[in-house]
Amino acid sequence: MAEEITIQVGFGDQFHPLTVRLQDGDIPPWQPDQPLDVVGQRKPRLDAVAKVTGTAKFSQDQQPAGLIHGRILRSPHGNAEIRSVDLTAARAMPGVRSALTVPDTFEDSTARYCGAEVAAIAADTEQQADAAMRAIVVDYQVKEHCVTIDASMAEGAPQVGRGEQKNVQRVSPRTRGRRRGRNADPDADRQVVEQMARREKEVDAILAGSDSVVEGTFRTQVQTHAPLETHGAVCSWEDGRLVCWASTQATFGFRGELTSGRGQVKASECRVLSEYVGGGFGSKFSAGREGVIGALLAKEAGVPVKMMLDRSGEQTSAGNRPDSLQKMRMGVNKDGIIQGLQIRSWGTPGSGIGGAGAHNDGIYQLGEIDKVEYGVRTNCGGARAHRAPGWPQGSVALEQMMDMAAHSIDGVDPIEFRKMNDDHPIRAKEYDIARERIGWDRTRVRGGSATICSGVGIASNLWFSAGGGGASALVRIAKDGAVEIRNGAQDIGTGTRTVMAMVAAEELGIPLEMVSTRIGDTNDPQGPMSGGSTTIGTLTPAARLAAHYAKKELLAVVAERKGWDPADLDLRKARVIRNDGSDTGLSFKDACSLMDDDAIEVLKARPRRNYAGFSDTNAGVQAAEVEVDMETGVVRVKKVVAVADAGKLINPMTAESQVRGGVIQGVSFALHERRIMDRHKGRMLNDDLENYKILGSVDCPEIDVVLVDVYNGKSNTQVMGLGEPPIVATAAAVANAVADAIGVRVFEVPITPRRVLEAIASNEKSAAQPKKKGARL
Amino acid sequence: MNKRADDSPEGVSRRHFLKGAGAAAAVVTVAKIPSVTEAGQEVSDDPVIVGPGSISIRLKINGEIREVEAPPSTTLLDLLREHHAMTGTKRVCDRGSCGACTVLLDGRTVDSCSMLAIDAMGREITTVEGIGTPENLTDLQKAFVEKDALQCGFCTPGMVVSCTALLNQNPTPDRDQIRQGIAGNICRCGTYQNIIEAVEHASRKGGK
Ligand code: FES
Ligand code: FES
Numbered sequence: 001m002a003e004e005i006t007i008q009v010g011f012g013d014q015f016h017p018l019t020v021r022l023q024d025g026d027i028p029p030w031q032p033d034q035p036l037d038v039v040g041q042r043k044p045r046l047d048a049v050a051k052v053t054g055t056a057k058f059s060q061d062q063q064p065a066g067l068i069h070g071r072i073l074r075s076p077h078g079n080a081e082i083r084s085v086d087l088t089a090a091r092a093m094p095g096v097r098s099a100l101t102v103p104d105t106f107e108d109s110t111a112r113y114c115g116a117e118v119a120a121i122a123a124d125t126e127q128q129a130d131a132a133m134r135a136i137v138v139d140y141q142v143k144e145h146c147v148t149i150d151a152s153m154a155e156g157a158p159q160v161g162r163g164e165q166k167n168v169q170r171v172s173p174r175t176r177g178r179r180r181g182r183n184a185d186p187d188a189d190r191q192v193v194e195q196m197a198r199r200e201k202e203v204d205a206i207l208a209g210s211d212s213v214v215e216g217t218f219r220t221q222v223q224t225h226a227p228l229e230t231h232g233a234v235c236s237w238e239d240g241r242l243v244c245w246a247s248t249q250a251t252f253g254f255r256g257e258l259t260s261g262r263g264q265v266k267a268s269e270c271r272v273l274s275e276y277v278g279g280g281f282g283s284k285f286s287a288g289r290e291g292v293i294g295a296l297l298a299k300e301a302g303v304p305v306k307m308m309l310d311r312s313g314e315q316t317s318a319g320n321r322p323d324s325l326q327k328m329r330m331g332v333n334k335d336g337i338i339q340g341l342q343i344r345s346w347g348t349p350g351s352g353i354g355g356a357g358a359h360n361d362g363i364y365q366l367g368e369i370d371k372v373e374y375g376v377r378t379n380c381g382g383a384r385a386h387r388a389p390g391w392p393q394g395s396v397a398l399e400q401m402m403d404m405a406a407h408s409i410d411g412v413d414p415i416e417f418r419k420m421n422d423d424h425p426i427r428a429k430e431y432d433i434a435r436e437r438i439g440w441d442r443t444r445v446r447g448g449s450a451t452i453c454s455g456v457g458i459a460s461n462l463w464f465s466a467g468g469g470g471a472s473a474l475v476r477i478a479k480d481g482a483v484e485i486r487n488g489a490q491d492i493g494t495g496t497r498t499v500m501a502m503v504a505a506e507e508l509g510i511p512l513e514m515v516s517t518r519i520g521d522t523n524d525p526q527g528p529m530s531g532g533s534t535t536i537g538t539l540t541p542a543a544r545l546a547a548h549y550a551k552k553e554l555l556a557v558v559a560e561r562k563g564w565d566p567a568d569l570d571l572r573k574a575r576v577i578r579n580d581g582s583d584t585g586l587s588f589k590d591a592c593s594l595m596d597d598d599a600i601e602v603l604k605a606r607p608r609r610n611y612a613g614f615s616d617t618n619a620g621v622q623a624a625e626v627e628v629d630m631e632t633g634v635v636r637v638k639k640v641v642a643v644a645d646a647g648k649l650i651n652p653m654t655a656e657s658q659v660r661g662g663v664i665q666g667v668s669f670a671l672h673e674r675r676i677m678d679r680h681k682g683r684m685l686n687d688d689l690e691n692y693k694i695l696g697s698v699d700c701p702e703i704d705v706v707l708v709d710v711y712n713g714k715s716n717t718q719v720m721g722l723g724e725p726p727i728v729a730t731a732a733a734v735a736n737a738v739a740d741a742i743g744v745r746v747f748e749v750p751i752t753p754r755r756v757l758e759a760i761a762s763n764e765k766s767a768a769q770p771k772k773k774g775a776r777l
Numbered sequence: 778m779n780k781r782a783d784d785s786p787e788g789v790s791r792r793h794f795l796k797g798a799g800a801a802a803a804v805v806t807v808a809k810i811p812s813v814t815e816a817g818q819e820v821s822d823d824p825v826i827v828g829p830g831s832i833s834i835r836l837k838i839n840g841e842i843r844e845v846e847a848p849p850s851t852t853l854l855d856l857l858r859e860h861h862a863m864t865g866t867k868r869v870c871d872r873g874s875c876g877a878c879t880v881l882l883d884g885r886t887v888d889s890c891s892m893l894a895i896d897a898m899g900r901e902i903t904t905v906e907g908i909g910t911p912e913n914l915t916d917l918q919k920a921f922v923e924k925d926a927l928q929c930g931f932c933t934p935g936m937v938v939s940c941t942a943l944l945n946q947n948p949t950p951d952r953d954q955i956r957q958g959i960a961g962n963i964c965r966c967g968t969y970q971n972i973i974e975a976v977e978h979a980s981r982k983g984g985k
Contacts, residue, residue: 048922049914051930052937054865054905058930061864127850228869228877228931228965278867278931279965311870493929493966653925657971661928664967689963690874697956700969 009614009713024607038506042653056276062234062245070122070307071129075111078145078682079379082109086137095128098300112351114683115316122297145379147677160377172373203370206340210331214404218397219748221674223321229278232308235294242267249280250529257287265295274490274520282385283319315687319384322347324358326397332405336420343371350382360394364421388724399459399732427619430643437641438623447743457736461620463725466714467537469608472525475546478599481589486518489527495654507547509571533721540717542606550602613714620644624733628741633753637701645708647720656705659726666730668695839907854878856894865905876962879935905934920975928966
């Protein structure tokens with residue numbers, strides 16, 4: 001019995017009515033004129049006290065009785081076949097309780113990068129496990145390797161993959177039938193190739209007809225996730241049931257892998273516990289080999305095993321954002337309208353080709369697009385989803401093209417140029433906020449003979465994170481007034497736990513302090529993985545619904561006991577009130593004490609689908625201000641203004657933290673981060689936190705976050721996630737700011753001092769005619 | 778085989794401090810420490826060889842004397858975490874690059890992953906557990922909570938310890954001094970600005 005209602009959707013001063021057909025017993029979203037007591041307030045995280053006192057127990061901190069330690073032996077070769085692994089001597093070493101080989105366990109005897117898993121040992125102490133690892137005898141057939149995009153793409157490069165797999169393989173446009181790395185059906189492929197050729201011709205013609213054409217070749221480097229808590233789990237078998245304290249961003253997914261009939265562990269029952277997770281950023285969706293290995297070592301040993309990666313294993317083997325090589329041509333007319341875009345891009349996600357793509361054809365109205373994208377196999381650790389996979393690298397190229405195009409048509413202001421080619425209703429407003437707060441129009445020293453130059457740059461975000469079906473929540477109201485909300489999903493540092501409780505508190509009309517939470521336990525109701533920034537959008541409507549129906553049950557008890565009309569009752573500020581706002585004289589606790597039973601428990605799933613709503617996407621604009629030392633080439637990001645929206649804001653404080661975090665990772669990507677491979681030995685040289693440079697406190701810019709509250713009407717909480725969108729634009733904004741400051745473009749990130757100096761030098765060489773000072777490239 | 782390594786303060790300065798990369802990774806199974814000293818007695822400089830087996834390691838942690846049997850090659854970090862189950866101090870890089878394992882040694886910050894436990898004998902060790910408790914937070918910890926100076930929380934104990942040391946040395950640091958004070962602590966989630974705000978807030982309140 002779907003109920004049709006009319007709601008107001010929009011933001012700022014732009015609201016309009018929208019008719020929504022409520023589904024699956026859902027309740028209407030909060031309305032703009034509705035007073036809210038908890039939602040929208042800046043609330044400290046519920047787990048903050050545990051975290052600042054060191055009492056929060058992460059997976060790494062679990063120490064069940066009898067715990068022993070697992071270690072993984074990794075291949076030292078860039079590319080090898082494992083002929084045999086002999087564990088005999090290792091098993092005889094002191095303290096060793098269990099061991100396995102990767103060829104036997106995973107039926108995979110290729111070690112296609114330096115760092116690939118070969119065998120594993122569990123022993124009483126880490127030192128004993130390390131000693132035993134040195135006693136493992138492995139016979140490798142070492143093969144040639146390629147560890148850089150250029151080496152793999154070169155004529156006559158050694159083959160990285162197996163069988164027929166080519167080093168360079170088209171990933172888009174796709175040919176049907178190409179699955180699991182197999183080559184495409186030749187007929188279908190021929191058709192696609194013909195279509196591509198036609199498309200190329202068409203867009204060639206459009207570019208030829210445009211008033212101006214700009215082109216550039218951009219590169220970005222491999223970024224590792226580097227969560228501070230490494231991957232892995234503490235695994236324990238209790239009466240044939242597996243318990244894993246896992247560092248994961250998908251508790252239910254982790255459980256699924258270890259119980260799956262197709263997996264290696266095949267546990268009949270498995271409970272995954274992840275109360276605290278030390279970061280993930282997209283790399284912790286899978287149990288991974290380390291999760292499987294931990295479970296198997298624990299089974300054989302008969303005692304719990306801690307199988308957490310060491311830092312080197314984390315940096316080499318637990319995922320990364322692939323690098324990219326992007327060649328682009330853009331045609332634009334004098335009126336500022338983009339006519340077309342041609343893109344050829346390559347990415348190296350490891351020895352496979354999944355996740356190679358760079359999102360460099362979105363965000364704006366780009367006219368006709370001809371894009372071909374290739375995956376390039378290298379003998380390196382594989383990519384995993386990394387905070388907005390494909391977007392920051394695509395944005396680095398696209399946003400610089402936008403500036404170059406704007407400049408090419410008589411130096412149109414980059415912000416005005418974007419507005420001309422952007423139809424996002426929210427972003428239109430956000431540009432102005434960013435412009436003002438970064439001081440866009442302030443006079444600056446740019447290029448030329450000054451030692452320190454300053455510049456500003458702009459770039460946009462786009463994301464799609466209203467969540468969807470797949471979450472239930474359990475709300476329990478006890479007779480003594482204690483309220484608990486539970487969901488089995490994890491909080492990887494985003495603030496999910498707190499937001500879930502805030503939504504329940506709002507619905508129950510009680511202060512947040514009265515709500516306790518349980519999260520990160522697969523014995524509790526189903527929750528989403530923390531992916532695509534959808535956790536909050538998926539989870540909170542379930543939390544609100546469960547709280548709503550629990551409230552109804554409680555009010556029914558009150559009505560019955562007091563002889564009142566349940567439809568006239570509500571809860572607000574921990575009181576039972578009537579619809580006209582008058583107090584009944586009963587507090588929330590009084591109401592609870594009227595129950596016959598010990599507690600009311602309501603388990604509710606959220607509707608499977610979202611409503612049409614105001615906007616399907618988050619927007620967002622970022623502006624960066626940099627200072628560049630023209631003599632040393634050092635770039636300092638002084639300030640980043642990040643204007644962000646994420647539907648209805650539940651907790652502006654944690655939302656702001658999410659944005660700041662994304663910006664910081666983005667600045668780090670722009671200036672510092674890169675995996676360095678030894679081309680000869682095939683190994684990662686900076687598999688640590690010393691030489692893999694991550695932005696620190698000293699270089700951290702001032703970050704000015706402006707949050708735009710949007711009533712998007714897509715669900716009963718109207719929330720969108722904010723983990724990924726803020727990282728999309730940052731590096732691009734920084735790159736544009738650097739070009740603005742020094743008067744020449746650096747086409748590659750990280751923007752290291754060397755690259756800056758090279759760009760300045762090449763600019764000086766080519767400066768036959770003096771350039772307009774402050775001209776934006 | 779268990780020799781008692783005493784906790785004499787004089788002994789400490791003569792010991793080798795295993796610096797930088799890989800105190801934990803190095804296969805140190807034998808350590809040289811100065812001979813047993815008694816208060817007020819003349820001491821011989823001849824080293825006593827202990828290990829590779831476990832020895833008794835007596836440390837003063839958060840004001841309490843704690844003694845445990847462990848190999849002399851055990852880092853202070855591992856001793857805290859594995860032998861005393863004090864898991865607030867985190868292991869992240871295990872080689873002195875990230876600050877997650879920061880503890881105070883006589884009030885000064887050290888990376889506990891990069892020193893041996895036996896080198897901390899006779900000194901005052903303060904871990905995050907000794908700074909404030911959930912029921913009794915320090916002003917700095919309260920400010921961390923209020924300013925949301927944490928996300929996943931994995932770097933947080935190290936940050937709290939570093940900032941505590943900073944405020945002890947300089948109760949009114951400016952922004953740059955705060956940045957320097959946590960320069961050795963990496964936060965991957967990106968909480969630096971919130972931490973700076975939290976330290977300023979605590980400093981304004983005159984607290985630690
Ligand atoms: S774990 Fe000690 S500095 Fe990183
Ligand atoms: S809060 Fe996650 S690393 Fe700092």
